[in-house]
Every structure is written in structure tokens, then in C-alpha cells.
Amino acid sequence: MVSIQIGRQLGxxxxxxxxxxxLIIDTPGETPTGSFYDxxxxxxxxxxxxxxxxxxxxLPGGERVLDIHHLDHPDKAYDDDDLVCVGFTSxxxxxxxRFGGHMINGVAGENILIDYPDEIWPEDLERMLAxxxxxxxxxxxxxxxxxxxxxxxxxxxxxxxxxxxxPTEEMRGILRFLGRGRRGFLLVxxxxxxxxxxxxxxKVFAAGAGDGD
Numbered sequence: 001m002v003s004i005q006i007g008r009q010l011g012x013x014x015x016x017x018x019x020x021x022x023l024i025i026d027t028p029g030e031t032p033t034g035s036f037y038d039x040x041x042x043x044x045x046x047x048x049x050x051x052x053x054x055x056x057x058x059l060p061g062g063e064r065v066l067d068i069h070h071l072d073h074p075d076k077a078y079d080d081d082d083l084v085c086v087g088f089t090s091x092x093x094x095x096x097x098r099f100g101g102h103m104i105n106g107v108a109g110e111n112i113l114i115d116y117p118d119e120i121w122p123e124d125l126e127r128m129l130a131x132x133x134x135x136x137x138x139x140x141x142x143x144x145x146x147x148x149x150x151x152x153x154x155x156x157x158x159x160x161x162x163x164x165x166x167p168t169e170e171m172r173g174i175l176r177f178l179g180r181g182r183r184g185f186l187l188v189x190x191x192x193x194x195x196x197x198x199x200x201x202x203k204v205f206a207a208g209a210g211d212g213d
Contacts, residue, residue, distance in 0.1 A: 010116050011116050076133065087110035127207075
């Protein structure tokens, strides 16, 4: 039997949010790429409901909505292995140092932001994250799929030049800086778990699979 081994703590959840609609909107003829990154479309919520199919949440007005990456979202246009996105405050510190104060926590659109002082890379996460529910003490296990590849539109947002054509070499440098997890990590809920809730204050741990009895 496979068991889950909980490793070192990686901080606490400090923010949870949802994308009822995608953050990239079409702007034909208005921008070089024909699209625009609009961070205003993200919505901070009190808690997330996570299932193997993705994320749902209740908006401040009480309406229950699906995240754009949820398998059942009518406008889903993404891969099936990007259901949950997790980021770290340390990476925002680095992005603010390079790009400026407009890179506020959560502006990259991740679902779960974790407060942690050091930057986190794929090798630091082992293969899973465990988020401990502060009410029940039960861990929700999320399997790491890959780091979130930064898109051109978000990169243009970072340098505040969405209506400009950025030279190729400069764009490559921006994409490299945002890569390897600085933009965030993509995960899916372990199939053995039906539904969990995540909210600010929950503790987060690196985790891996071990041999059980």
C-alpha cells in the first residue's frame, strides 16, 4: 500500500482566489498579441472547495461558481492537468524587486498563495503538497504536475508594456525569470480524496509517497 509521507512545512495559506473567467481577454487589433492580461478578473474568496475535477468557490455575493480551469466549466480551454495553481509570497518579493510595486500578491492569478520567506523550486516540493485543514487537522494531498509556464501576456503585464511589441531577447529574459515555478505550480487533487476546503491559515507541507504496511 502507498502511504503519504509529510515533509517540511512550507508556510501557511495567506490568500485564496478564483478565476470565474480567464484573465486573458481578446483585444483584436489593440495589442501586438491580440490579447490582454486583465488581473481585475480574479476574485478573492474566503475558502476554496477542491475536488478531483477542479476548484469551486462562493463569491462575496453568495453565488457558487467554478474556476475557469475546472473540468466542468463551460468555457474551459486549458489542459486537464492544471486544475489547481499554487504560488508563494517569496516569488512575489522577487517579482516586485524586478518589475515594481504593481506586482501585488495574487496578481498572477494562482488559486492558493502560501506565505513563505524563501523561493521554492520544483526540487523543493518533492512530488506533492499537503494542506492541513485548520479545523479538522486532516491533510488534503495535491499532486505536483509541473510549474506554470508563464505566458507572453502576463510577461507584458509584468513590465507594464501590454500595448508594445517587446524585442524577442528581452521577452526571453522575462520568461526565464518567471519560469521554474516563480509564476506558480500546477497541481491536481489526489484521486483518493473526494472534496476538501482550503482557506487562509491552513498549514502547507511538502509531501511524497512512501511504502505503507
